[in-house]
Amino acid sequence: MTKATDRALSITELHDLELVALAACLRERKVSAIETARHFLARAHQHEALGVYLDRNETVTLAQASAADQRLARGSAGTLEGVPIAHKDIFATKDFVTTAGSQMLHGYRSPFDATVVARLAAQGAVTLGKLNCDEFAMGSANENSAVAPLGHTRPVPVPNPWNMAHIPGGSSGASAVAVAARLAPGTTGTDTGGSIRQPASFCGVTGIKPTYGRASRYGMVAFASSLDQAGPMARTAGDCALLLSAMCGPDPDRDSTSLDMEPEDFSRLLEQPLAGLRIGVPREFFGAGVSTDVARAVDAALAQFEQLGARRVPVSLPRTELAIPVYYIIAPAEASSNLSRFDGVRFGHRAAQFSGLADMYRKTRAEGFGDEVKRRIMIGTYVLSHGYYDAYYLQAQKIRRMLADDFQQAFRQCDVIAGPVAPTVAWKIGEKSADPVANYLADIFTLPASLAGLPGMSVPVGFGEGGLPVGLQLIGNYFQEAQLLQTAHQFQLATDYHRLKPQGF
């Protein structure tokens, strides 16, 4: 492949450039930030049918791009100067509406930017708009959004660009679709139980969730505070490394759980070969329930890693199945507490008719929340209520520690852990929407790393049934993001799955 930076750029291929290459073109002034922004805004219009955008503001985007061009001209460019990105609508933004996919926050204007949004802007990234997602990030198919996207009059299921009859995954579904359909070279997502890795896998893009505490949660609409982490989605590991380096860093005054770890250059190990790398393969990730197409693609990827000098090591994560009940106790418990702030008093929806304050709360919340959110509030309220707290919530928190300890056992024998992201490729739109538990069970392989707070990523490794992508999950030990990205990058140097583009985009 000719490197795009080697020749003059034609405007029509801007969206085919990977993020790192586009950043280089901008730095070398081969294309301006304003031309780039206009190009991606035009593409957003052209593909409005996908329903990925919940809000855009061209005036704001072009003003940001123009400021980026000035900094480029002055030679004071940041690492992402002029690079257009879009944010999952979980991140609070001053200049765009922030809804978290909920009617509860219909039209909500945040008075501040999330730290992650501000950190990316500080490196010169230009915001294209806000991306559709499951309501309050609760879902695995992007089918729980309650907000009508731009170009639509009611909420719509976001299709998978590889096969439009299928879901894109969730909750950061539109973040993955935007990258796969070349509507943005990079996007932000959030991962509570797999919400970056699973849609990345389903849409054939690369995504990473860092160690819990690396990225500030300030300005991320809270779902489950001990699990929520921000991370980037893009086409390549190198793209993700550049974005993640900008996103992470301590936020001592605003997030009590953010770690005191200085920002890192997560690209620093990318070019190192993998010779001698020990890849732990947990047997529990390859049992019954994993479909043959997924197993085949994952196996082929592991064989490719051996070609690259890595070694497979069998490991065990014996409590993998318990991750489902443990997660679906802890996350709803924290959600029920976090979502108590939506009471119709200080912001968001308020019922039009009610009798008294208590009735206002009940009706406001009944109208503002969708079904999945209500279910989780109910589960969470129950497991935290008097008489049930010890049996459910505390028990789940204890098993959570056992799950985290199991990972430390495994990491004595290996450097990274690899397995499928999900048991199957993306399912059909509507197939599981009437059965919440079926959705929960499909999260089995992403939940363990979330509960343990470990960094995890998804790398495209092939295709399965229906021409739908398969992702390989790579899990690293705490703070080993650079090594994870190196592992993925070396794989991507030897393969081209991440370069393939769905038809029609």
Place this chain on the structure above:
Amino acid sequence: MPLSSSDISRIAALARLELGAIESERMLTQLNGFFDIVEKMRAVNTTGVEPLAHPVASIRDIALRLREDVVSEPDDRAANQRSAPATGNGLFLVPRVIE
């Protein structure tokens, strides 16, 4: 032990959620379906295991950060109240609580 419809009413009351009759019925079925998958978690022996709140605390001591209790944010009342359902004289308005 499966939940009953009176449990659903009690939980909904605690959660300040109004549920219609059909919605309550569906919620009962779905929550009982959910608690079926939770049962095997309850059987795990966790004697002597400390609950894990901050996940990184599994490998190192994590003390949640405290800061001085001083004003650090500027007065931004207009922006903060921009999305409020009802305000007056810079205050959030709610229905009368004390008659």
